[in-house]
Amino acid sequence: MVRMIPQRELRNENAKLMDAVTAGETFIITRNGEPVAELRPVRRMRKTFIGRDELGRLAGASIRIDPAEFRRDLDSAIDQSL
Template structure:
């Protein structure tokens, strides 16, 4: 990941729409005041979109079938079968 561009407090004030549009597109900035770094403007993570029950059902219909026996075999192959006593010293 490359370095974030630095912008001055004045640039932020004078070009706020342009800068905020860039942040919305995923760009990050380091904000400076009098030559010192004072903060960062970073995009928020996108919130997960709600998937309706009907949409989930439609996607599920085209999903491949899962073999329950193969699933259990995969779990058994990766699970730690040793029983640890959490109170053992």
């Protein structure tokens, strides 16, 4: 749930609001009743690339990936031409 708070509350209750944001709450900060900013938790970004060693660890098994076979699989699945 998003809660609207005046700028004054942000100034006066900074530590309390940071604890609430850390717990997952989101706030819209207002000035003279008009929304001016959003205070929310930072979203963790997912990695877009996982290396072979990391993939093996995540799979929970000793996976050996043959680079040549992997490349052939990619080439057959994806058109690499411009």
